[in-house]
Each structure stands twice: as C-alpha cells, then as structure tokens.
Amino acid sequence: MSVSNAVPLTILLVEDDEVDIMNVKRAFKKNNISNPLLVAHNGIEALEVLRSTDSDAPKPKIILLDLNMPRMGGIEFLKEMRQDPALSKLSVFVMTTSNEDGDKIDAYNLNVAGYILKPLSMDRFIAAVSTLKSYWTLCEYPS
Incomplete structure (x- = not known):
C-alpha cells in the first residue's frame, strides 16, 4: 500500500527473534502489505541501517x-534515535512481550506511536498489523 500514490514507505523491523520476524512477514502477507521491510536484529544494527x-x-x-534484544535493547535504541535530529521524527511502534508499566512509560515518554503486546494469537496479531497498515496508509509524510 502506498501513501499519496508515492513509493511505498519502507518499514524497519527491529527484532532479534526469528520466529517473530517470520510472524511479522506472515502478517504482512495476510494483509497484502507490500511495503519494503528491512530487518535489524538489535538497536545497533537498526542505527546502522x-x-x-x-x-x-x-x-x-x-x-x-x-524492546528485549541483545547488544542494544529497544528503550536504549529509542533514546539514541530521539537524540539524533535526522532520526528523531520517525514513527515507532513497539511490539514486545514486555507488559511492564515501566517499559510502557519509558516508550511513551520517548514518543512512540503505539505499544503492542505480544504474543497475540496469530489472528489477533494479523488484525493488529492491519490496524498499523491503516494508520500508515492514512498518514501523510514529508518527502
């Protein structure tokens, strides 16, 4: 799905678990999401990308x-990203197993667009990704 009939937005998945990576790809396929998907396995790789x-x-x-990754976890990545003027405005959706209030507070204080708890059932996960697709399809982004 593209935004404003432009090139589809590229999405970066920052996830260390191969099963979760496959689940995201499966949910994208079920929702007919053809956006390019890049994968980084931790915050350091994500910053490099x-x-x-x-x-x-x-x-x-x-x-x-x-949030829970080796080398550089999600909160640490968010802090680094939000301090970088070239990256600070990117939309970030947390998809994590952490149901800790502290993680939710830290994430929202770092301006995440949403916080999705996993593991959802595959059907609920596909529905959650569908909602994300609706969000980024409706949003206008500067060139």
Whole structure:
C-alpha cells in the first residue's frame, strides 16, 4: 500500500527473534502489505541501517521495535534515535512481550506511536498489523 500514490514507505523491523520476524512477514502477507521491510536484529544494527549513507536504499519512515534484544535493547535504541535530529521524527511502534508499566512509560515518554503486546494469537496479531497498515496508509509524510 502506498501513501499519496508515492513509493511505498519502507518499514524497519527491529527484532532479534526469528520466529517473530517470520510472524511479522506472515502478517504482512495476510494483509497484502507490500511495503519494503528491512530487518535489524538489535538497536545497533537498526542505527546502522538508519544512518546508512547508501543513497539508493530507501530510508525507513516507520519502525516496528521489540524492546528485549541483545547488544542494544529497544528503550536504549529509542533514546539514541530521539537524540539524533535526522532520526528523531520517525514513527515507532513497539511490539514486545514486555507488559511492564515501566517499559510502557519509558516508550511513551520517548514518543512512540503505539505499544503492542505480544504474543497475540496469530489472528489477533494479523488484525493488529492491519490496524498499523491503516494508520500508515492514512498518514501523510514529508518527502
């Protein structure tokens, strides 16, 4: 799905669990989401992708972020990202197993667009991804 009949938004999935990565890809397929999906396995990899100087690679506008990852977790990644003027305005949706109020508060204080708890059943996960698709399809983003 594209925004304003433009090139589809690139999405960055920051997730270390291969099963969860496959579930996201499956949910994208079930929802006919054809947006390019990049995968980073931790916050350090995600920052490398976002800061890449490869001008041919489309820059992600939306990030789907797990919180519990090795090397650099989601909250630490969010703090780093929000301090970078080139990255601070990106839309981030947390998708995590953490039901801790502290994590939710930290995430929302770092301006996440939403906080989705997993594991949902596959049907509920597909529905959650459908809602995300509706959100980013309706939003207008600067070029």
